[in-house]
Every structure is written in structure tokens, then in C-alpha cells.
Amino acid sequence: MLPIHLLFSFIIIFTFGCYHNPRTSADELGINIPEEWSMPIYEKSDNNKEWVTAFKDKELISYLEAVKVKSPDFLSILENEKIGRYNAKIRGANILPSVNFSFNQSESRQNLSAFGFADSFLGNQGSDSSSQNNSSSSNVISFENKTFGLGLNYQWELDIWGRLLNERIAARKDYEAAKYDLSYLGFSLVVRSAILFYQGVEALEQSTLSEESYASLVEIRNLVKNRYEKGLRSSLDYRLAETSVSTAILEMENRKNQLVSINRQLETLAGKYPTGTFIKQKKLPTNLPSIPKSIPAAIVERRPDIRSLILKVESNVSRVSQAKRNLLPGISLTGSLGTSTQDFEELLNKDYGIWNLGLNITAPIFNGKRLRSAIKVQEAAFEISRQDLVKGLLKAFSEVEQLMYFDQSLKVQINAMRSGVEQSKDAYNLSKERYDKGVTTLESVLSSQRQYNTIKSQYLQLQRQSIENRLLLILAMGGDFDFSIEGSK
Numbered sequence: 001m002l003p004i005h006l007l008f009s010f011i012i013i014f015t016f017g018c019y020h021n022p023r024t025s026a027d028e029l030g031i032n033i034p035e036e037w038s039m040p041i042y043e044k045s046d047n048n049k050e051w052v053t054a055f056k057d058k059e060l061i062s063y064l065e066a067v068k069v070k071s072p073d074f075l076s077i078l079e080n081e082k083i084g085r086y087n088a089k090i091r092g093a094n095i096l097p098s099v100n101f102s103f104n105q106s107e108s109r110q111n112l113s114a115f116g117f118a119d120s121f122l123g124n125q126g127s128d129s130s131s132q133n134n135s136s137s138s139n140v141i142s143f144e145n146k147t148f149g150l151g152l153n154y155q156w157e158l159d160i161w162g163r164l165l166n167e168r169i170a171a172r173k174d175y176e177a178a179k180y181d182l183s184y185l186g187f188s189l190v191v192r193s194a195i196l197f198y199q200g201v202e203a204l205e206q207s208t209l210s211e212e213s214y215a216s217l218v219e220i221r222n223l224v225k226n227r228y229e230k231g232l233r234s235s236l237d238y239r240l241a242e243t244s245v246s247t248a249i250l251e252m253e254n255r256k257n258q259l260v261s262i263n264r265q266l267e268t269l270a271g272k273y274p275t276g277t278f279i280k281q282k283k284l285p286t287n288l289p290s291i292p293k294s295i296p297a298a299i300v301e302r303r304p305d306i307r308s309l310i311l312k313v314e315s316n317v318s319r320v321s322q323a324k325r326n327l328l329p330g331i332s333l334t335g336s337l338g339t340s341t342q343d344f345e346e347l348l349n350k351d352y353g354i355w356n357l358g359l360n361i362t363a364p365i366f367n368g369k370r371l372r373s374a375i376k377v378q379e380a381a382f383e384i385s386r387q388d389l390v391k392g393l394l395k396a397f398s399e400v401e402q403l404m405y406f407d408q409s410l411k412v413q414i415n416a417m418r419s420g421v422e423q424s425k426d427a428y429n430l431s432k433e434r435y436d437k438g439v440t441t442l443e444s445v446l447s448s449q450r451q452y453n454t455i456k457s458q459y460l461q462l463q464r465q466s467i468e469n470r471l472l473l474i475l476a477m478g479g480d481f482d483f484s485i486e487g488s489k
Contacts, residue, residue: 034296051474054289060197063278067193070271074189077182088175092168097156104149150347151338163325166318173315180308191475193269195468200262200279202464207255213453214248221245237442244446284463288470292477299396302478306396309389316382323375329363403473410466417459424452
């Protein structure tokens with residue numbers, strides 16, 4: 001039976017220890033969020049969860065699935081999430097009691113002769129013991145002793161003031177913030193993978209364009225060579241044609257090298273290097289994912305990186321509270337329960353039971369202002385996290401505004417360039433016809449061919465930039481990048 005005063009103290013302390021101070025939030029941070037974007041949003045959509053399917057590209061979906069399954073970067077993100085989760089559990093467990101099991105065995109031998117004991121003092125028992133333990137010398141008297149122990153040790157810091165609760169809240173907030181950070185990294189990795197994929201598609205189209213240009217210039221060279229050998233064209237035309245072919249070979253090889261380089265990057269990112277080529281014969285898509293319906297305030301709720309910054313502010317609020325509560329007395333309960341006996345078979349016999357219960361109260365008296373300085377440190381950390389949130393929001397708003405502007409600008413450029421590609425192609429074909437009739441010069445033909453090749457190449461670049469910008473815009477606006485490949489193949 002516990003002493004009545006200890007039992008009464010335990011009841012009172014346990015009752016107050018269950019009190020949880022209200023959770024402090026950081027809702028009012030004095031941040032001005034505009035009501036709408038300065039740029040109008042076109043092609044907006046209420047649902048952007050299946051953004052990847054807008055491309056209608058099975059190869060892209062297959063590649064992104066490979067990234068999510070085998071990418072070392074993606075797998076590292078998942079493992080870091082586990083580390084954060086378990087660290088939060090470790091830091092939050094201080095609020096719970098600690099109970100440990102123990103078992104011990106000890107054996108000792110005591111030489112009583114060394115302390116001046118004699119046979120006559122100990123009687124026959126001492127003589128018997130001496131003869132039992134050391135038959136070679138009747139003057140040595142010793143005892144052997146074995147002890148077995150079994151017990152449970154208990155320790156619990158009672159969180160009367162909510163210090164440990166605030167530590168637990170802060171740890172949970174830190175984990176949730178880290179989880180949002182990792183989620184944003186995952187989203188960014190998927191977007192980066194899609195961008196790299198279409199960089200590869202552009203590289204393939206550019207390589208195909210260079211091969212077509214080479215074939216066209218070879219055709220012109222052969223025509224000029226045939227006429228030169230017949231004396232119908234000058235050596236200048238022939239040399240110009242040969243030079244253009246040589247230049248086309250260099251361009252073609254450079255494009256091939258770029259394509260190979262991007263393919264290697266794609267393989268590495270997907271954790272499949274060097275198992276194959278992801279980019280096959282295809283063209284850049286014209287159907288782009290729509291822009292999520294959004295307002296500036298929605299960024300706060302939808303962007304994982306902003307959510308993380310908010311949680312870090314809230315975590316520091318709890319840490320400030322925890323630091324202040326370190327000035328208050330600490331109360332803890334300690335105790336043990338077990339048995340101790342010289343006979344192993346009697347370990348579970350309650351007659352050999354031992355127990356103790358203790359109440360410890362500690363209060364800071366003099367600590368060289370360390371505790372109050374710690375409060376100032378946490379208050380400064382809170383202000384830093386608040387400023388980081390403000391900076392993060394301003395950066396997010398700026399990113400969206402810039403990407404929205406580029407999105408509209410790229411549309412105008414693509415429309416203009418599309419017409420330019422058609423006109424330059426017609427001009428090139430017309431110049432070849434005129435050259436065949438002897439109406440124009442070879443320089444004019446080669447010039448029109450270069451112009452067409454340049455404009456077509458720029459058009460492909462703009463198409464790829466438009467895709468890249470659209471993906472970055474959806475990411476910046478907090479679009480949902482979860483996707484399923486079920487039924488997509």
C-alpha cells in the first residue's frame with residue numbers, strides 16, 4: 001500500500017498534468033494579399049488533377065511513372081519523409097512516461113580473514129566455510145553470495161505548465177512542414193522530368209529538321225555539280241553548294257549530340273541509365289494543360305512550400321511558449337517495482353518484492369540568464385520565420401505574375417512564328433523553282449533555305465518554351481500534380 005500522502009499528491013498532480021494549454025496559432029501575420037492577379041487568366045480550369053493527360057502522350061505518362069518508381073531523387077524524398085516522421089515521434093514522446101524493464105544477476109566472494117576474522121571468532125561454521133572454499137589453507141575464511149533482481153523502473157515528467165505539450169506541437173509542426181517541403185520537391189521533380197522530356201522531343205525535332213536540311217542541300221549540291229560539270233554553272237556555285245553541305249553536316253551532328261545528351265539525362269533521372277531511349281519519333285504537343293482556377297489567396301492554401309512556411313511560423317510560436325515555461329518548476333514522478341532474492345526460482349515470489357515511489361520538484365534559481373536568453377533566441381527565430389513567410393509569399397506572387405505574362409507573350413510569338421514558317425517554306429520552294437529556270441542565283445536559294453531552317457528551329461523552341469512555361473505556371477499556382485496512369489495505356 002502506498003503512503004497516503006504520496007497517493008494524494010499523485011492524484012492532484014496527475015489531474016493538473018492532464019491540462020492542455022490552448023494551441024497558439026499564427027493566423028494574423030499582417031500580410032497583405034491582393035484580391036486578384038494583374039494579368040487575366042485564360043484557359044482556366046477548376047480541376048487540374050489529371051494535368052499530365054492533357055498532353056495525350058502515353059510515353060510521357062510512362063516516363064513519369066518510371067521517375068516516381070525508380071528515380072533515386074524521388075526515392076530519397078520518400079526516405080527523408082520517413083526520417084522526419086520518426087524524428088517527430090521521438091521529440092514528441094517526452095510527454096509520455098518512461099518505463100524500463102531490468103534484470104540483474106550479481107555474484108560476490110568475500111574474504112573475511114583479510115579483515116582479521118579467525119576460526120575461533122566464527123566458530124565451526126567459519127571453519128566449515130573455510131574448508132569448503134579453500135581446502136589448501138585452513139586460515140582463509142570466505143563467503144560467496146549470489147543475488148538475482150527483477151524490476152520495472154518508472155519516470156514521468158508531469159506537464160503541468162504545458163512545456164512538453166508545446167515541444168510536442170512544435171515537433172509535429174516541423175514534421176508537417178518538412179512533409180510539405182518534400183511534397184513540393186516531389187511536385188517539382190515530376191514537372192522537371194516532364195520539362196526535360198519535352199526538351200528531348202524538341203531535340204528530336206531539331207535533329208530531324210537538320211537531317212531534312214542536309215538532304216535538301218545535298219539535292220541542291222548534286223544539281224549544281226551536274227550543271228557545273230556540263231559547264232552550265234560556275235565554280236563559285238559549286239563551291240557554295242559544297243560549303244552549305246559541310247555546314248549542314250556540322251549542324252546535324254550537333255543536334256544528334258544534344259539528343260543523346262538529353263536521353264542520357266532522362267535515363268539517369270528515371271534511374272534506368274543506360275537501358276534505352278525514351279524519346280521516339282514524335283512531335284511537340286499543341287494541347288497544353290489548362291491553368292488552375294486561382295486567386296492570390298488560394299496560393300496560401302495550395303502551394304506546399306507556402307504551407308510549409310506557415311507551419312514553421314506556428315512551430316516557432318510553440319517554441320517561444322516552451323521556452324517561457326522553462327522558467328517554471330518541473331515536477332516528475334519516479335518509481336520502481338520488482339523483486340530481489342538469492343534464489344533464482346523465487347524471483348516471482350511477491351514476498352521478496354521491493355518498491356519505491358518518489359516525487360521530484362526542481363525550480364530554476366540561478367542560471368546566468370540562460371533561460372531568459374533562450375526565450376529571446378526563440379522570439380528572434382519566430383520573427384525570422386515570419387519574414388521568411390512574407391518573402392515566400394511575395395516570391396510566389398511574383399512567379400505567378402511573370403509566368404502568366406510569359407504565357408500570353410509566348411502565344412503571340414507562336415502565332416506569328418507559325419505564319420513565318422509557312423511563308424519562309426513557300427519562299428524557299430519558290431527560290432528553288434526560279435533557280436532551276438535560271439531566274440535567280442544560288443545565293444538566293446541558300447539564303448531562303450537558311451531562313452526557313454532558322455525560323456522553323458525558332459518555332460520549335462517557342463513551342464517547347466510554351467510547354468515549359470505552362471508547367472511552371474501550374475506548379476507556381478499550386479496545381480495538383482498527383483496523377484494516375486491507370487487506364488492511360
